[in-house]
Amino acid sequence: MLNLSRSDWLLLAGFSAVVLCLPVILEPIGAAYPALMQKFCIFGIFAIGFNILFGLTGYLSFGHAAFLGIGSYAAVWSFKLFTMNAIPAIIMAVFFAAAFALIVGYVCLRRSGIYFSILTLAFAQMSYNLVYSVLTPLTNGETGLQLTLNDPRIVDALFYEPAAGLPRVDLFGLFISGGGYAGFYLCAAMLIICFIIALLIFRSPFGMMLRAIKSNQNRMRYTGFNTRPYLLAAFVISGMYAGLAGGLMAATDPLVGAERMQWTASGEVVLMTILGGVGTLVGPVLGAAVIKYFENIFSSFGDATLHDVFGFLPDAVEQPVVSFLVLFVGDGWNLTLGVVFMLIVIFLPGGIMEGLRRIWNLFGRRPGDGKKVLAAHPRPAE
Amino acid sequence: MPIPNIVLHVADVHKSFGGLHALSDVDLQVQEGTTHAIIGPNGAGKSTLLNVCIGRLAPDTGAVVFDGQVITGKLPHEINQMGVVRVFQTPEIxxxxxxxxxxxxxxxxxxxxxxxxxxxxxxxxxxxxxxxxxxxxxxxxxxxxxxxxxxxxxxxxxxxxxxxxxLVQKPRLLLLDEPTAGMSRHDTNSTIELLKKIKGRGMTKVIIEHDMHVVFSLADRITVLAQGRIIADGPPDEVRGNPKVQEAYLGGVH
Structure with a gap:
């Protein structure tokens, strides 16, 4: 069914193996708990989708968090109205995000470059403010939308008596919400499916057209292409990825507030993509994992951790080293991330993937070979 | 004798930029299967004419008719899909x-x-x-x-x-804007050979060129533009002998 080259099969197999083995791989760095690993997967999906738009067409959206938020709200409404099963919720999330992306894309794609970015930002901020104000009946405003005991859940009500307390999101008997392994494996499976779709798009004529639009959109018009529907398709696909990510967020934790749609969340996915490597397949996932790792693990380090690490130094040296480095951990994790981000943008414009490629070329190949590989595949970083 | 099919008809086109008349009264017919060269001194309006043909510029009055259909006002990709392809002067790749x-x-x-x-x-x-x-x-x-x-x-x-x-699009009408500018003599000659080779095959070519060697090697018919007007139109030998053309190229027209 899948018509992939040998190296793409290897890539897919390697990627799937790494994702499914995350609990083992992340053990040494203290990140092997399901609630964090499912975040890696969810933001990986978000970033892969964002990269289909930004990496392939060069259109930088600053409003993708709006689709994430819509996906979450749609999923929670599915839990409230119909059933606690995760599948209808995910379908609703993707559908509503797609519909909204169609409208936003139709309007915003009339402009390119910075004007496009500003328009998407304006749309996202507008949605964010509406969620707080006029849409309160739908979104529950500042409190956030959550499950209650009075929810109808009409489909579930047909089949069994509601148990006492709030129900949990399930998938045919497995509990998705609540931070268990089932939630992580659902997100991991979704990430792998999303990766396959992105791989197909990257290798397809459609992907090649998007790259050509990025390279010279005017020439595309004189080559006989109507570029608008190509861009709109890319925009809607990436909106659907964001909607799916939002739906999974709601499935693993059925509570959604407006802050999920704020511009900082839109900016975060831009950072993830650039950090990992724009236009590469694996890069955005790596970028998402790095940022989420910093946010969750690095931020919990404190003096004690540093004293442990630098315990081997003489006290006179250890004290100043620790008191300097303590600025960069704990609440200072943003500072570390900022420094890392600046270093990468300045020295490795291709992100982490370019760094890995350079290391690979350094050890694995003769310089001549490396050059040839670069020429043959403009973006071999997948 | 069958009437030759007119594949491109530029009908009474006017185009001005501010006070400058880039094209005035330009009426041009290109026969199917021929190579039609448009020559003229710098600023004669040659590139403007091509831009009007592919929909990059809209003429003030007049129309461009390709294969019986008015293409003025159509979008660039629609014109391309009809079979009109342009090769740009500055490489667009x-x-x-x-x-x-x-x-x-x-x-x-x-x-x-x-x-x-x-x-x-x-x-x-x-x-x-x-x-x-x-x-x-x-x-x-x-x-x-x-x-x-x-x-x-x-x-x-x-x-x-x-x-x-x-060429890969096998256009019915290929518009070439100085196809050999910036090429070495050797490359110019191989390009001429290539364009000769694809002659016929139902492809009509309109070529703008400065290099007279290229023009006279390829063209079946030549149109001479000067200051936005057509001053001569005919087979190469006729145009070469035309005194008005010689005058224009020596800069005599005022």
Missing amino acids: FSDLSLLQNVMVPAFAKRDGSFRLNAIRPVSSETGIRDEALHWLDDVGLADQRDAIAASLSRGDKRRLELAMG
Whole structure:
């Protein structure tokens, strides 16, 4: 069914193996708990989708968090109205995000470059403010939308008596919400499916057209292409990825507030993509994992951790080293991330993937070979 | 005697930029299957005329008719899909893509039309498109560099690449804007040979050129523009002997 080259099969197999083995791989760095690993997967999906738009067409959206938020709200409404099963919720999330992306894309794609970015930002901020104000009946405003005991859940009500307390999101008997392994494996499976779709798009004529639009959109018009529907398709696909990510967020934790749609969340996915490597397949996932790792693990380090690490130094040296480095951990994790981000943008414009490629070329190949590989595949970083 | 089919008719076109009359009363008919050269001194309005033909500029009055249909006011991709292809004066290529991809993209436009969500079959399985692109890359002498990034080419090679991008679409009307500018004498001659080779095959060519060697090697008919007006139109020998043309090229027209 899948018509992939040998190296793409290897890539897919390697990627799937790494994702499914995350609990083992992340053990040494203290990140092997399901609630964090499912975040890696969810933001990986978000970033892969964002990269289909930004990496392939060069259109930088600053409003993708709006689709994430819509996906979450749609999923929670599915839990409230119909059933606690995760599948209808995910379908609703993707559908509503797609519909909204169609409208936003139709309007915003009339402009390119910075004007496009500003328009998407304006749309996202507008949605964010509406969620707080006029849409309160739908979104529950500042409190956030959550499950209650009075929810109808009409489909579930047909089949069994509601148990006492709030129900949990399930998938045919497995509990998705609540931070268990089932939630992580659902997100991991979704990430792998999303990766396959992105791989197909990257290798397809459609992907090649998007790259050509990025390279010279005017020439595309004189080559006989109507570029608008190509861009709109890319925009809607990436909106659907964001909607799916939002739906999974709601499935693993059925509570959604407006802050999920704020511009900082839109900016975060831009950072993830650039950090990992724009236009590469694996890069955005790596970028998402790095940022989420910093946010969750690095931020919990404190003096004690540093004293442990630098315990081997003489006290006179250890004290100043620790008191300097303590600025960069704990609440200072943003500072570390900022420094890392600046270093990468300045020295490795291709992100982490370019760094890995350079290391690979350094050890694995003769310089001549490396050059040839670069020429043959403009973006071999997948 | 059959009446020759007029494939392109530029009908009474006027175009001015501010007070400058770039084109006035330009009426031009191009017969199917011929190579029609448009020459003239700098600023005569040649490029403006081509831009009007492909929809980049809208004429103030008049119309451009291609194959019986008015194309004035149509969008660039619609004009291309009708079979009108332009090769630009300054190379317009996809710098980030490989040479092969540069030629495959227009081949897809020819096969799939202006939009098709073709996201399942990988590019590598599109052997038909690939072979066609390779064939034209070979014809312009760039096949051995097929995997190089287009940005790395010299200016002359970029122009040859763009020629392959135009030819792969098998246009009914090919508009060439100084196809040999920036090329070495050797490359110029091979381009002339290539354009001679594809003569006939139902392709009509309109060519703007400064190099008289190129013009007289290729053209079946020559139109001379000066200051936005047609001052001569006819077979090469007739135009060469025309005193008005000689005067224009010596800068005598005021």
